Amino acid sequence: MDLVFPLFTSGFISNEVNLFLALFIGMLFGFILERAGFATAAHIAPVFYFKNTMVPKVMVSAIVTAATLITLGVLFGYIDYNNIFIPTTYLWAYFVGGLIFGLGMVMSGWCPGTALAGIATLKIDAIFFALGLLAGMYFYFDIYDASEGLRHLANDANLGRYTIAKALGSEDIRVSYIVTLVVSFGLMAFMMIMNKIAKNKGE
Amino acid sequence: MENRYLNPITAGVLLGIALFVSFIIAGQGMGASGAFARATAQGVFHFDPSIAHNAYAGKYLKHGNALSNWTVIEVVGIFLGALLSALLAKRIKPEITRAKGYPALFRLVLAFGGGFLIAIGTRLARGCTSGQALDGASAMSVGAWIFMLAAFGAGFFFAFLFKKQWKGVE
Numbered sequence: 001m002d003l004v005f006p007l008f009t010s011g012f013i014s015n016e017v018n019l020f021l022a023l024f025i026g027m028l029f030g031f032i033l034e035r036a037g038f039a040t041a042a043h044i045a046p047v048f049y050f051k052n053t054m055v056p057k058v059m060v061s062a063i064v065t066a067a068t069l070i071t072l073g074v075l076f077g078y079i080d081y082n083n084i085f086i087p088t089t090y091l092w093a094y095f096v097g098g099l100i101f102g103l104g105m106v107m108s109g110w111c112p113g114t115a116l117a118g119i120a121t122l123k124i125d126a127i128f129f130a131l132g133l134l135a136g137m138y139f140y141f142d143i144y145d146a147s148e149g150l151r152h153l154a155n156d157a158n159l160g161r162y163t164i165a166k167a168l169g170s171e172d173i174r175v176s177y178i179v180t181l182v183v184s185f186g187l188m189a190f191m192m193i194m195n196k197i198a199k200n201k202g203e
Numbered sequence: 204m205e206n207r208y209l210n211p212i213t214a215g216v217l218l219g220i221a222l223f224v225s226f227i228i229a230g231q232g233m234g235a236s237g238a239f240a241r242a243t244a245q246g247v248f249h250f251d252p253s254i255a256h257n258a259y260a261g262k263y264l265k266h267g268n269a270l271s272n273w274t275v276i277e278v279v280g281i282f283l284g285a286l287l288s289a290l291l292a293k294r295i296k297p298e299i300t301r302a303k304g305y306p307a308l309f310r311l312v313l314a315f316g317g318g319f320l321i322a323i324g325t326r327l328a329r330g331c332t333s334g335q336a337l338d339g340a341s342a343m344s345v346g347a348w349i350f351m352l353a354a355f356g357a358g359f360f361f362a363f364l365f366k367k368q369w370k371g372v373e
Binding site for chain 2 (some may be wrong): 005006007008009013018019021022023024025026027028029030031032033034035036037039040041042045046047048049051052054055057058059060061062063064065066067068069070071073079081084085086087088089091092093094095096097098099100101102103104105106107108109111112113114115116117119120121122123124125126128129130131132133134135136137138139140141142144145151153154159161162163164165166168173174176177179180183184
């Protein structure tokens, strides 16, 4: 049998090994988050006031790097793209969820991943953020159970495994890749221009 | 160990490589919010087993303990990895990050409130900045960009409400 990635889905490693490796994958992620300076709200919140380009720079370079490696792996036949997990796209839920998330992000200066790094470095605001997360989860469970309206919002407009290529009527991963590059670099350029404008206005 | 922060592009490329490693091993990228949802389900179950019949939390509990899950273990790793990095750089210090003179209590209330909202946002969007935005965009999903544009759009739109809290914070 040829070596096909991902290792877990193609049966090269067992569930136990996969779970064991999850710890090290997480450690890698946490280490980089802290090194990038994301263990403090002071480097996240200013992004919303065009005072800092750290977040878009890190996110865009991560997305471009990972997307490039995945695309190459698929094109050379080492990666089975169908086994690369893509969350099911629910159009309205994603849009409304994103809006609520964004309000929460500028209010708190955290997101769930960075808050873990914040707690590790004893940021008290990260601890309160995490308590809010737990309370919010419980609230959602309750309302989801009780409200048919919320269940509709959450589960309607199901587009399935909706890749960029699929949305454009193609099956070619290169279509997805090119659009990803254009959108990523476009957004980074936009953020850098807005920061420059904000800086000039401030002087 | 060197204790300056990494250049953002370097950090991003390293993060992208880590993401890729996660994808080619496990078939999925790194997540965070799912672990908080599972911890809530398991924690509530401890006091009130009837949560196992909840239309949402029930799916976490039907295979036994909600915490025996890839993302939960990976999240423990995030905490340990960040702790290791911060220990090496001597960056562990109790702090409530906010504008100079801004009341600590208000800051903690807003941190809690933001967490509450973000929990709801992640359940609707099936993930957060990690599991939805970074992973989805790397795997070239449309949904990740819908989520990201909505989230950052709302962040910019509502930023005026929290100006005092963040004044001078850089």
